[in-house]
Amino acid sequence: MTNLTPSELKSLTGKLTTRRSELVAMVRVGAADAEQDNLRRVGGEVGDPGDESTALQQTDLNLAEMESGMRELRAIERALERVREGSYGHCIECGCDIPAARLDACPTAERCTQCQTRHERVYGGRDVTPSA
Numbered sequence: 001m002t003n004l005t006p007s008e009l010k011s012l013t014g015k016l017t018t019r020r021s022e023l024v025a026m027v028r029v030g031a032a033d034a035e036q037d038n039l040r041r042v043g044g045e046v047g048d049p050g051d052e053s054t055a056l057q058q059t060d061l062n063l064a065e066m067e068s069g070m071r072e073l074r075a076i077e078r079a080l081e082r083v084r085e086g087s088y089g090h091c092i093e094c095g096c097d098i099p100a101a102r103l104d105a106c107p108t109a110e111r112c113t114q115c116q117t118r119h120e121r122v123y124g125g126r127d128v129t130p131s132a
């Protein structure tokens with residue numbers, strides 16, 4: 001079914017669930033912060049335009065962090081879903097076994113290295129290193 005041993009699978013699932021709790025907590029804190037910022041702005045406590053731009057920048061940063069957190073959270077949910085289905089550890093494109101070392105470094109990996117490289121070349125990706 002999979003090239004992973006039960007203990008490897010267990011350790012990867014553990015990593016995924018631990019990371020998921022971290023992200024859920026982070027997103028919650030971020031949401032609470034954003035709400036407070038909004039309340040402060042509605043309450044009109046920010047008088048100085050300089051203060052306001054700092055407050056806005058802070059909110060933007062939180063939103064960016066939350067957005068990447070949410071993205072990672074969704075990737076983790078998908079990975080855990082694949083664990084339940086028994087398809088975890090298989091490349092979603094070619095179906096080959098994703099090397100355990102790759103999963104260990106990136107437990108949410110959905111593709112083997114080859115397919116990931118091709119996917120990033122076609123769709124772009126943040127982790128693409130231009131090959132000179």
Ligand SMILES: [Zn+2]
Binds near residue numbers: 094116
């Ligand atoms: Zn593949």
